[in-house]
Amino acid sequence: MNEKKDFLRTIVEEDLKSGKCxxxxxxxxxxxxxxxxxxxxxxxxxxxxxxxDYNGHCNLRMDDTNPTTEDTKYVEALKDAVHWLGFEWEGxxxxxxxxxxxxxxxxxxxxxMGKAYVDSLTEEEIREYRGTVTQAGKxxxxxxxxxxxxxxxxxRMKRGEFKDGEHVLRAKIDMxxxxxxxxxxxxxxxxxxxxxxxxxEWAVYxxxxxxxxxxxxIEGVSHSICTLEFENNRDIYxxxxxxxxxxxxxxxxxxxARLGMNYTVMSKRKLxxxxxxxxxxxxxxxxxxxxxxxxxxxxxxxxxxxFCEQIGVAKANSMVDVSQLEFCIRDDLNTKVxxxxxxxxxxxxxxxxxEGSEEIDASYYPHDVPKEGSRKLPFSRExxxxxxxxxxxxxxxxFRLTPEQPVRLKHAYIIAxxxxxxxxxxxxxxxxxxxxxxxxxxxxxxxxxxxxxIHWVSAAEAKEVEVRLYDxxxxxxxxxxxxxxxxxxxxxxxxxxxEPAVITQKCDERFQFERQGYFYADPVDYSDExxxxxxxxxxxxxxxxxxxKAEQAPKAPAKKEQIDGEVVPMTEAQExxxxxxxxxxxxxxxVANTLARDAQLSDFFEEALSAYNSPVNLAxxxxxxxxxxxxxxxxxxxxxTAKEIAxxxxxxDDATISSKIAKQVFEEMVKSGERPEQIVEDxxxxxxxxxxxxxxxxxxxxxxNPDNVAKFKAGNNKLLGFFVGQVLKATGGKANPQVVNxxxxxxxx
Ligand code: ATP
Ligand code: MG
Numbered sequence: 087m088n089e090k091k092d093f094l095r096t097i098v099e100e101d102l103k104s105g106k107c108x109x110x111x112x113x114x115x116x117x118x119x120x121x122x123x124x125x126x127x128x129x130x131x132x133x134x135x136x137x138x139d140y141n142g143h144c145n146l147r148m149d150d151t152n153p154t155t156e157d158t159k160y161v162e163a164l165k166d167a168v169h170w171l172g173f174e175w176e177g178x179x180x181x182x183x184x185x186x187x188x189x190x191x192x193x194x195x196x197x198x199m200g201k202a203y204v205d206s207l208t209e210e211e212i213r214e215y216r217g218t219v220t221q222a223g224k225x226x227x228x229x230x231x232x233x234x235x236x237x238x239x240x241x242r243m244k245r246g247e248f249k250d251g252e253h254v255l256r257a258k259i260d261m262x263x264x265x266x267x268x269x270x271x272x273x274x275x276x277x278x279x280x281x282x283x284x285x286x287e288w289a290v291y292x293x294x295x296x297x298x299x300x301x302x303x304i305e306g307v308s309h310s311i312c313t314l315e316f317e318n319n320r321d322i323y324x325x326x327x328x329x330x331x332x333x334x335x336x337x338x339x340x341x342x343a344r345l346g347m348n349y350t351v352m353s354k355r356k357l358x359x360x361x362x363x364x365x366x367x368x369x370x371x372x373x374x375x376x377x378x379x380x381x382x383x384x385x386x387x388x389x390x391x392x393f394c395e396q397i398g399v400a401k402a403n404s405m406v407d408v409s410q411l412e413f414c415i416r417d418d419l420n421t422k423v424x425x426x427x428x429x430x431x432x433x434x435x436x437x438x439x440x441e442g443s444e445e446i447d448a449s450y451y452p453h454d455v456p457k458e459g460s461r462k463l464p465f466s467r468e469x470x471x472x473x474x475x476x477x478x479x480x481x482x483x484x485f486r487l488t489p490e491q492p493v494r495l496k497h498a499y500i501i502a503x504x505x506x507x508x509x510x511x512x513x514x515x516x517x518x519x520x521x522x523x524x525x526x527x528x529x530x531x532x533x534x535x536x537x538x539x540i541h542w543v544s545a546a547e548a549k550e551v552e553v554r555l556y557d558x559x560x561x562x563x564x565x566x567x568x569x570x571x572x573x574x575x576x577x578x579x580x581x582x583x584x585e586p587a588v589i590t591q592k593c594d595e596r597f598q599f600e601r602q603g604y605f606y607a608d609p610v611d612y613s614d615e616x617x618x619x620x621x622x623x624x625x626x627x628x629x630x631x632x633x634x635k636a637e638q639a640p641k642a643p644a645k646k647e648q649i650d651g652e653v654v655p656m657t658e659a660q661e662x663x664x665x666x667x668x669x670x671x672x673x674x675x676x677v678a679n680t681l682a683r684d685a686q687l688s689d690f691f692e693e694a695l696s697a698y699n700s701p702v703n704l705a706x707x708x709x710x711x712x713x714x715x716x717x718x719x720x721x722x723x724x725x726x727t728a729k730e731i732a733x734x735x736x737x738x739d740d741a742t743i744s745s746k747i748a749k750q751v752f753e754e755m756v757k758s759g760e761r762p763e764q765i766v767e768d769x770x771x772x773x774x775x776x777x778x779x780x781x782x783x784x785x786x787x788x789x790x791n792p793d794n795v796a797k798f799k800a801g802n803n804k805l806l807g808f809f810v811g812q813v814l815k816a817t818g819g820k821a822n823p824q825v826v827n828x829x830x831x832x833x834x835x
Contacts, residue, residue: 092398092399093342093399093400093401094132094136094309094311094340094342094399095136095139097309097340098110098136098140098309099140101308101309101338102140107308107309107335108335109142109143109306109308110136110137110140110141110142110143110308110309111137111142111143111144111145111305111306111307111308111309112133112134112136112137112142112143112144112145112307112308112309112310112311113133113144113145113146113147113180113302113305113307113310114126114129114130114133114134114144114145114146114147114168114175115147115148115149115182115298115301116148116149116164117148117149117150117151117152117155117156118148118149118150118156118157118158118160118161118164119152119155119156119157119160119354120160120354120355120357120358120369121160121163121167121354121357121369121370121374121376121377121378122163122164122167122376122377123352123354123357123374123375123376123377124345124347124350124352124375124376124377124380124390124393124411125344125345125346125352126164126167126377127167127171127377127390127391127394128344128345128394128397129311129313130167130168130171130173131171131391131394131395132311132342132394132399133311134168134171134173134175136309136311138173142308143175143176144173144175144176145175145176145177145180145305145307146164146165146168146175146179146180147179147180147181147182147301147305148161148164148179148180148181148182148183149182149294149297149298149301150181150182150183150281150282150283151182151183151291151292151293151294151297152291153277153279153280153281153282153284153291154277154279156281156282157282158282161179163369163376163377163378165179166377166378167377167378170377170381170387171377171387171390171391172387172391180301180305181283182292182297182298182301183281183283183284184283185297185300185301185304186284186287186288186292188300188304189292189296189297189300189301190244190290190292192296192300192326192330193240193255193273193274193292193296194237194240195330196257196273196329196330197233197236197237197240197255198233198237199329200233200258201257201258201329202236202255202256202257202258202273203228203229203231203236203255203256203258204228204231204235204236204239204240204243204253204254204255204256205226205228205229205253205254205255205256205270206226206228206252206253207226207228208251209251209799211226212226212254212272213799215261216261216266216269216835217261217262217266217269218833219266219777219781219829219832219833222261222262223261223262223266223269223270224261225261225270226256226270229256229258229270239253240255240274240290243255243274243276243289243290244288244289244290245289246278246289248276248289249276249278250275250276250277250278251275251276252276253276254272254273254274254275254276255272255273255274255290256270256271256272256273257270257271257273257296257322257325257326257329258270259271259322259325263321265318265321266318266832266835267295267318267319267321267322267832267835268321268322268325271293271295271296271322272293272295273292273293273295273296274290274291274292274293274296275290275291275293276289276290277289277290277291294319295319295322295323295326296326298310298323299322299323299324299326299327299337299339300326300327302337303327303332303336303337306335307337308335308337308338309337309338309340310323310337310338310339310340311339311340311341311342312339312340312341312342313341313342313343313344314341314342314343314344314401314403314824314827315344315806315827315831316339316341317341317828318828318831318832319339320339320341323339324339341401342399342400342401343399343400343401343402343403343404344403345397345406346403346404346405346406347375347405347406347407347408347411348405348406348407348408348563348564349408349558349559349560349561349562349563349565350375350408350559350560350565351375351560351565352375353804353807355802355804356567356804357369357374357375357376359568360374360568363568365568365571366559370382370610372384372554372556372620373556373558373559373575373576374559377390381609382608382609382610382620383556383606383620383622384595384596384604384605384606384620384622385415385622386415386418386419386596388418389411389414389415389417389418389419390411390414392414392417392418393410393411393414396410396414396674397410402741402823402824403823403824403827404745405564405745405746408558409627410674412623412627413627413674413675413676413677414674415604415622415623416604416623416625416676417674417675417676419596419598419604419622420598420675421455421456421457422457422596423594423596423597423598423604424450424451424459424593424594424597424598425450425451425452425597425598425599425600426450426461426584426585426587426588426597426598426599426600427463427496427541427542427543427584427585427599427600428541428543428551428553428582428583428584428585428588428599428600428602428605428619429470429471429472429541429542429543429548429582429583429584430472430553430555430579430582430602431472431473431474431579431582432470432471432472432473432543432581432582432583433470433471433472433473433476433514433515433516433517434468434469434470434515434516434517434545435468435469435470435471435501435516435517435518435519435542436467436468436516436517436518436519437467437468437469437501437519437520437521438467438504438518438519438520439520439521440466440467440521441467442466442467443464443465443466443467443544443546444464444465444466445462445463445464445465446462446463446464446465446497446498446526446527447460447461447462447463448460448461448462448463448497450593459593461585461587461591461593462587463497463498463544463585463587464544464546464547464585464586465498465499465544466544466545466546466547468544468545468546469495469542469543469544469545470542470543470545470548470583471487471495471517471540471541471542472540472541473514475487475493475540476488476503476514476517478506478514485537485538486537486538486540487501487503487517487540488503489503489506491536491537492522492534492536493536493537493538493539493540494525494527494536494538494539494540495539495540495542496527496539496540496541496542496600497527498526498527498542499521499522499523499525499526499527500521500522500525500530500532500534500536501519501520501521501522502519502520502521502522503517503518503519504518504519504520505517505518506518522534540601541599541600541601541602543583543584543585544585547585547586548583548584548585548586549583549584549585549586549588549589549617550581550582550583550584551582551583551584551589551616551617551618551619552578552579552580552581552582552616552617552618552619553578553579553582553605553618553619553621554576554577554578554579554608554618554619554620554621555576555577555578555579555621556575556576556620556621557572557574557575557576557577558572558575559571559572559575560572561573564811566811584599584617589614589617595607595609596622597619598625599619601625602621602624602625603621603622603623603624603625604621604622604623604624604625605619605620605621605622606619606620606622607619607620608620627676656682656683660682660683661682663678663681663682663688664678664679664682667681667682667701667705671701671702671705672701672702673701673702673705677705677706677709678705680709680713681705681708681709684713686716686721687708687709687712687713687716689721690708690712690716690721690728690731691704691705691708691728693727693728693729694708694728694729694731694732694735695732697728697729697732697733698732698733698735698736700732700735700736700739703735703738703739704731704732704735707731707734707735707748707752708731711749711752712724712731715756724756725755725756725757725758725759726755726756726759730755730761730762733761733762733763734748734751734752734755734762737751737762737763737766741773741822742766742772742773743766743771743772743773744773744819744820744822744823746819747766747771747773747819747820750771751765751766751771754769770820771820772820773820773821773822774817774820774821774822774825775821775822775825777825777829780813780817780821780825780826780829781829781833783813783816783817783821784809784813784826784829784830784833785833786816787809787812787813787816788809788833788834791808791809791812794808794809795834798834799834806827806830806831806834809830809834810823810826810827810830813826813830814826
């Protein structure tokens with residue numbers, strides 16, 4: 087499946103071949119200060135996956151060097167997450183805190199070598215002395231201290247004789263290094279705080295830059311894989327290990343792009359805020375992007391791993407569309423789970439010409455799914471259907487039950503509406519109907535044509551259940567904070583009606599509720615008295631649909647109507663295309679399905695592909711953006727050509743523009759018909775990567791946000807993202823995010 091190796095696996099293979107490493111040892115090193123999220127899943131899949139692929143092993147290490155934020159409940163959550171994703175760490179869980187004595191001994195060794203000193207400048211002075219990107223720093227006068235004095239002071243720091251912040255231990259490297267991180271980085275700080283494992287034994291705690299490389303070395307790690315923000319820290323990593331002249335083999339650090347996803351926040355700090363502020367119900371709230379949240383919602387570990395594989399491993403940060411994750415779970419469950427019927431908003435139908443009752447043998451799976459299993463569906467005179475599956479005055483294109491239009495009850499008979507019973511306000515209370523005895527599903531000789539099939543339950547046997555309908559937690563594509571929360575992210579239906587077999591037969595925990603989506607028996611709140619189901623994901627990408635609707639509200643109805651509840655089989659030609667798209671071109675099933683079924687789209691796609699070979703990116707833009715245009719006009723009326731879409735994708739692929747800017751370029755192509763290259767040039771949309779252009783903007787953002795700068799300097803490292811975001815915003819999204827990231831961290835530290 088993984089025919090294209092990522093760059094990290096390429097490195098690992100080369101290191102094995104050259105003998106640089108004998109055994110592949112990786113580690114997953116979270117800080118236990120929050121529940122792991124989908125970004126951690128990417129790191130877990132990568133570290134454990136590489137170890138597995140090259141017959142090595144992977145350690146689970148708690149990077150617990152910050153006593154004030156860490157807790158054992160987070161350790162448990164991290165262990166759960168790794169296990170749930172199907173991985174096993176080597177030996178027992180490791181803790182950086184277990185290495186404190188060794189790390190301390192290494193610090194003493196550096197002092198004795200004259201390579202580290204106790205500095206007593208204030209925090210502010212330390213920052214001032216560090217200089218800027220364009221200006222060398224100057225060394226503290228305390229760097230002159232004798233080895234004896236340093237040893238004495240460091241020992242007393244450890245014993246707790248000084249206050250927080252009074253002294254620090256620094257490596258003596260180079261105050262004019264181009265890489266600002268190398269300007270005598272801090273190795274230890276004083277913290278009078280109780281550590282959740284080490285208790286009060288230590289009054290000093292090692293900094294990440296000192297502890298991480300040594301922990302890797304102590305564990306025999308060969309490949310230390312981390313995210314891009316640590317690129318500049320790699321020099322310190324190497325300096326420490328080299329200066330201490332540690333016996334080989336030693337670990338090497340490699341960086342990859344962290345996962346970012348739209349409509350999602352992914353920092354533990356922001357997630358903690360949601361949990362503590364009770365905006366969600368705990369760390370495992372099914373709306374959270376935590377692994378515990380996905381697990382409780384009903385995602386399968388397979389779907390998450392497939393997602394991690396699909397998004398790949400890159401060297402440049404990018405934003406992944408959350409609908410890609412939703413595709414993965416839909417795709418996984420599509421052929422796996424039984425299909426059953428549940429009515430969320432019931433309205434009663436009495437079938438007046440039906441007497442008695444019967445049980446219909448109904449398969450749990452459609453014909454094209456190679457799984458077997460069926461249940462008995464009770465059928466009787468009184469049933470419930472979905473309120474919106476009936477309309478008295480339907481608009482054109484409504485295919486379900488109306489006073490004039492019969493409909494099929496899935497697995498059962500065709501019914502027709504005879505009478506509508508209403509209350510004094512005109513609300514429909516009940517529908518009186520008749521059924522056609524000859525129309526039974528599978529042996530229909532009635533000759534009656536219907537346009538759709540709807541789901542239903544038998545009144546007497548249906549069970550009442552609670553259904554929790556989840557939607558995206560944020561309504562903003564790039565959420566900044568709680569102000570962007572989606573007020574409708576949870577909707578509880580407390581009296582939905584479900585067919586009895588789901589409760590009594592318990593054939594699975596996950597189901598497709600016909601025409602509604604995929605659902606999961608809530609692992610915490612489900613009981614026989616009160617069954618509770620979580621909506622995992624809808625059958626289609628409703629957000630895409632919603633936004634399309636909003637954009638083109640008054641437009642004519644779509645050209646092709648899909649009959650609700652019935653999937654039209656593909657023609658042979660369509661099947662062939664579908665097979666090629668999924669197998670050869672590696673498109674996901676949803677995209678392939680859309681393309682294969684639409685000749686206009688697939689022709690357009692093929693033409694673009696012959697101009698430029700980037701199937702996945704082309705298919706995405708064509709099934710989303712181009713398709714939206716084609717809903718409103720014929721191909722011949724479009725102002726852009728397939729070749730031009732190919733050029734647009736090429737601009738993204740070669741990093742001339744970001745994918746965000748590409749949306750803007752596309753809109754312009756739609757309007758003006760101009761070539762993408764021309765638009766990019768005219769509007770000055772080329773990605774800015776030149777530090778000379780970006781630095782002044784960074785300085786301005788820093789000057790305008792003194793509060794956040796102060797918080798950052800007080801240790802709130804997570805604000806880095808805030809600054810990067812502001813700078814990107816100020817450039818209209820044109821700045822190269824990776825460059826901004828680097829420059830911002832240099833300016834702030
Ligand atoms: P956050 O900023 O969300 O709190 P973090 O980087 O502080 O995350 P750690 O617990 O320090 O979280 O991270 C553990 C491991 O997971 C690290 O190796 C880190 O690189 C990786 N990781 C964290 N977030 C992501 C992400 N979004 N994508 C990929 N890997 C990630
Ligand atoms: Mg961290």
